[in-house]
Amino acid sequence: TQLLEQSPQFLSIQEGENLTVYCNSSSVFSSLQWYRQEPGEGPVLLVTVVTGGEVKKLKRLTFQFGDARKDSSLHITAAQTGDTGLYLCAGEGGGSNYKLTFGKGTLLTVNP
Amino acid sequence: GAVVSQHPSRVICKSGTSVKIECRSLDFQATTMFWYRQFPKQSLMLMATSNEGSKATYEQGVEKDKFLINHASLTLSTLTVTSAHPEDSSFYICSARPELGVDTQYFGPGTRLTVL
Numbered sequence: 606t607q608l609l610e611q612s613p614q615f616l617s618i619q620e621g622e623n624l625t626v627y628c629n630s631s632s633v634f635s636s637l638q639w640y641r642q643e644p645g646e647g648p649v650l651l652v653t654v655v656t657g658g659e660v661k662k663l664k665r666l667t668f669q670f671g672d673a674r675k676d677s678s679l680h681i682t683a684a685q686t687g688d689t690g691l692y693l694c695a696g697e698g699g700g701s702n703y704k705l706t707f708g709k710g711t712l713l714t715v716n717p
Numbered sequence: 718g719a720v721v722s723q724h725p726s727r728v729i730c731k732s733g734t735s736v737k738i739e740c741r742s743l744d745f746q747a748t749t750m751f752w753y754r755q756f757p758k759q760s761l762m763l764m765a766t767s768n769e770g771s772k773a774t775y776e777q778g779v780e781k782d783k784f785l786i787n788h789a790s791l792t793l794s795t796l797t798v799t800s801a802h803p804e805d806s807s808f809y810i811c812s813a814r815p816e817l818g819v820d821t822q823y824f825g826p827g828t829r830l831t832v833l
Contacts, residue, residue, distance in 0.1 A: 638821060647721075647810050647824035648761070693760060703749055703766075703814050705822060710760045
């Protein structure tokens with residue numbers, strides 16, 4: 606069974622601060638995805654990383670995939686109140702079933 | 718593109734009744750769809766993988782006779798919660814994986830089920 610440890614579980618910061626969310630596993634994933642979820646809505650895909658060592662940027666968000674494809678991080682620069690939400694990492698193990706293993710999520714609150 | 722819809726968005730039912738939730742991929746075909754449930758302030762837990770034209774594959778601990786899944790076409794999967802009880806109250810979310818080309822899943826907006 607593949608497990609993804611996501612940390613921290615809760616994060617409350619002031620607007621303008623930087624933050625990093627981590628996703629770690631002992632398993633190798635063929636790809637890893639980051640989602641953001643608002644209360645009462647489905648997760649919205651932010652990015653998919655596939656290649657070990659890959660770095661992707663989405664405005665103030667920077668995503669890294671570890672060289673061994675076992676871990677990933679999400680870094681937000683100069684957080685805004687609109688960044689508040691539940692951030693989820695999910696790894697796809699490969700093979701033909703395409704199942705995603707989700708981390709427990711990081712509930713981010715950005716205070717004005 | 719890549720829009721997934723769910724219907725209904727919210728449903729309240731009495732204990733013992735059955736509830737059907739639909740998941741549709743609106744602008745792409747999906748050989749594989751997934752059903753998740755999510756409890757408050759928790760992550761998504763995969764319930765089953767729905768494959769068009771074949772039986773669903775259920776995760777360990779998920780009762781296949783209680784959560785009936787039908788994937789009748791490349792754009793529609795349904796989840797029926799049979800003889801629902803209050804402990805089945807949850808947020809049910811589906812996702813769909815495009816048949817071709819894209820290595821990702823797109824999620825529906827979720828269905829809030831409340832069993833009284």
